[in-house]
Amino acid sequence: MSEPFGQYPPPYSGGAAGVPGHTTEERNWAVAAHLSSVLGIWIGFLGALGPLVVLLAKGKESPYVRSQAVEALNFNISVLIYSIIGWILVFVLIGFVVLGAVFVFWLVLTIVATIKVSNGEPYRYPLTIRLVS
Template identity: 35%
Template sequence: MKREDRQTLMLTHLSQLLNLVTGIGGLIVPLILWQTQKDTIEDMDEHGKAIMNFQLSMLIYSLICIPLIIVVGLGFIGLIVIGLFTLIFPIVNAIKANNGDPINYPLSIRLIK
């Protein structure tokens, strides 16, 4: 039987902010939490997939912006927007997870279903 643990869901969302400090920790730590807790915590599988899809989408968008810096210069704007998304949406969704509300990561590509 799965248990409800909103605090762990919240911490899983907030662990994405490790990208700001370590560069890749915001992808690895939520992945580990999701894989180890998806069978014991209610809704962890749904939240983990949403987080992984968001992180992978932001990585793909960042890789697209790099050549745009050289070619057009618009890549800087794209990277700033991506940076804001990776800062704001994990915090918003952590609050939603803690309150039991449905989460939403805009512009996420559903790579993991």
Template identity: 35%
Template sequence: MEIVNQSVLRKDNTLLSVTHLTQLLHYITGFGGFIVPLIIWLTSRKNVEGMDEHGKAIINLQLSLLLYIILSIPAILLFGLGILTLIGVGIVGFVLPIINAVKAANGEPPSYVLTIRFF
């Protein structure tokens, strides 16, 4: 008798929403907005339906925002427009996780604009 390990993906829209909302830890604690979603994604991507797609979108957004912040710091000194970029990154980093948490709760795929696809 051969036993085949068939992993059944469970549908957990609440966990997907919470994963999106954990990005907001940057605004509450100052850190954790990258690490916590990464841990949730890595531990449950094989068990939860859609977690791999949502997790990749979250990590891509966080890496993109970090890159935009790094690029805007010299732009403050050179052009003065880096401050507007930092404000824009702050707004985008706050609004998009909330929008995509609602989408995840409704079972829709994530859509992050201005995101560079690293994964």
């Protein structure tokens, strides 16, 4: 498409903020599903509670929000299982390393997922046990 010199093409009219297919509200709820686990983890290993609340509140309204809430819920349940294994391994003294690695793994991937879904891209966590579908 060639525009005359000095003229700009019309603004993109796709989805919210140039992201086709997802509204700003959907992206905000998807971000909330991922970020709420950070708040929940500081309250005492309740990282799965935030994504569950988002899933129950907005899961029926948007397939995108549902998929991201389920993904965040599965990941946080998996991290809880990995943490329990780490606590058991504390008796063998390797558990402290496992717990530290699980925490860094959880924090980094939660931040990556939050950034991806804020851009409207779906995100799937690696090493996740898919219990909820």
